Amino acid sequence: MKIYTLSLVSALLVLLCGYLVPWTITPLIIGLTYAIAALGISVMLRAGQVSFGHAMYASVAAYSIAFITRLRPETDVIVLILCSVAIATLFSALIGMFVVRYRGIFFGMLNLALSMVLFALTTKFYDITGGTDGIRVSRPTVAGIVLERGAFEFTLMCIALAGSLLIAWAVQRYFRSGNGQALAAIKTNETRLEYLGISPRHVLWKGYILSGAVVGFSGTILALIQGLVTPEIGTWLRSAEYVYITILGGAAHVSGAFIGAAIFETVKLISSAYFPGFWQAILGLTLILVIFVVPNGVVGQIMRKHKLKRA
Numbered sequence: 001m002k003i004y005t006l007s008l009v010s011a012l013l014v015l016l017c018g019y020l021v022p023w024t025i026t027p028l029i030i031g032l033t034y035a036i037a038a039l040g041i042s043v044m045l046r047a048g049q050v051s052f053g054h055a056m057y058a059s060v061a062a063y064s065i066a067f068i069t070r071l072r073p074e075t076d077v078i079v080l081i082l083c084s085v086a087i088a089t090l091f092s093a094l095i096g097m098f099v100v101r102y103r104g105i106f107f108g109m110l111n112l113a114l115s116m117v118l119f120a121l122t123t124k125f126y127d128i129t130g131g132t133d134g135i136r137v138s139r140p141t142v143a144g145i146v147l148e149r150g151a152f153e154f155t156l157m158c159i160a161l162a163g164s165l166l167i168a169w170a171v172q173r174y175f176r177s178g179n180g181q182a183l184a185a186i187k188t189n190e191t192r193l194e195y196l197g198i199s200p201r202h203v204l205w206k207g208y209i210l211s212g213a214v215v216g217f218s219g220t221i222l223a224l225i226q227g228l229v230t231p232e233i234g235t236w237l238r239s240a241e242y243v244y245i246t247i248l249g250g251a252a253h254v255s256g257a258f259i260g261a262a263i264f265e266t267v268k269l270i271s272s273a274y275f276p277g278f279w280q281a282i283l284g285l286t287l288i289l290v291i292f293v294v295p296n297g298v299v300g301q302i303m304r305k306h307k308l309k310r311a
Contacts, residue, residue: 058219059234092212250297
């Protein structure tokens with residue numbers, strides 16, 4: 001109950017900050033997209049698998065929005081989000097049928113290779129994707145209403161917040177479900193699952209689909225707030241940032257993704273402002289410090305201390 005209360009209070013604070021200080025809306029939304037994507041990565045970490053190519057699902061969803069708005073500019077924002085997430089989910093289901101056959105470094109590198117192929121396609125097919133220039137996304141209507149930029153951005157922040165809370169709740173419920181427990185068993189003892197008559201490949205496939213759908217949602221929000229879709233959304237560097245945030249916050253609880261994203265964005269903004277030529281090194285040092293001090297991430301350390309107090 002405490003974590004749900006804290007989540008609602010945090011969401012209200014974010015809304016209040018965006019309402020009172022409008023220039024913070026864009027960085028807040030971008031931070032939320034990182035947190036949502038990290039949630040998707042945490043699903044794979046639950047099974048002990050690390051993907052360095054999951055940003056391709058954000059790219060698929062973002063380009064889906066760009067193509068839909070190009071064909072039907074009058075499409076409402078909710079319809080855009082639902083359609084693009086559905087496309088990303090179907091894409092992850094198809095890719096997942098192939099990649100879930102592999103484990104460990106092979107799983108991670110295969111996702112990376114596939115994302116690099118998609119990145120190459122989006123840069124080379126200029127007539128379709130706009131190449132490195134990208135595709136401009138026109139501002140969609142909200143419930144049939146045309147909003148000004150400021151009102152649209154605030155509405156989008158509300159949608160992103162509501163979506164992130166709903167996704168976090170759903171992912172946590174999934175972790176506690178039978179499928180979620182079976183997914184965690186892949187990390188500890190996959191052979192035991194087979195003895196129980198459960199297919200580890202099928203369990204991982206379902207988790208992979210969920211992971212792709214969650215990352216896809218982050219891509220839709222990013223495309224809408226930027227108003228531009230470029231191949232950089234699906235680069236391996238973006239995937240690495242998602243993994244970075246997940247490790248930073250910890251995968252023991254869904255709140256770790258939001259904590260990790262908050263730390264990542266804060267360190268990134270401050271270091272780039274005061275040390276513009278050294279901010280990447282500061283991010284790297286931050287991760288090294290976390291690995292040595294709190295190897296299970298920030299939320300993992302909090303949960304560990306809580307368990308010790310209860311004992």
